[in-house]
Amino acid sequence: MAMLMNLTTIFTGISTILLVALLVIYTKNLSRIKSRFTYGLFIFAILFLAQNLISLYYFVTMMDYYVPAVSVHVFIFSLLQAVAFAVLLFITRD
Secondary structure, eight states: OHHHHHHHHHHHHHHHHHHHHHHHHHHHHHHHOOOHHHHHHHHHHHHHHHHHHHHHHHHHHSGGGOOHHHHHHHHHHHHHHHHHHHHHHHHHHO
16 A cells, blocks of 8 residues: 555655646736736646645645545546546647
């Protein structure tokens, strides 16, 4: 279980880094393009960044309290989230 939670923490950290990269791109776009869609993407990234930072804090400080059944689900969600943000960053950079 400890290994799975460590991987969860790593993938949440990766998601956080990807979101910071997306925020940099969205901030540049926001300065050039003033549209509702650009504001929406910026807010989207900010909210997900806040969620990931809170999750990262709880994973690091309360890892011992997660039961094995929950750790599998949390790992899957963090893995899928990291992959989704990587795809979004790849598409956004083009």
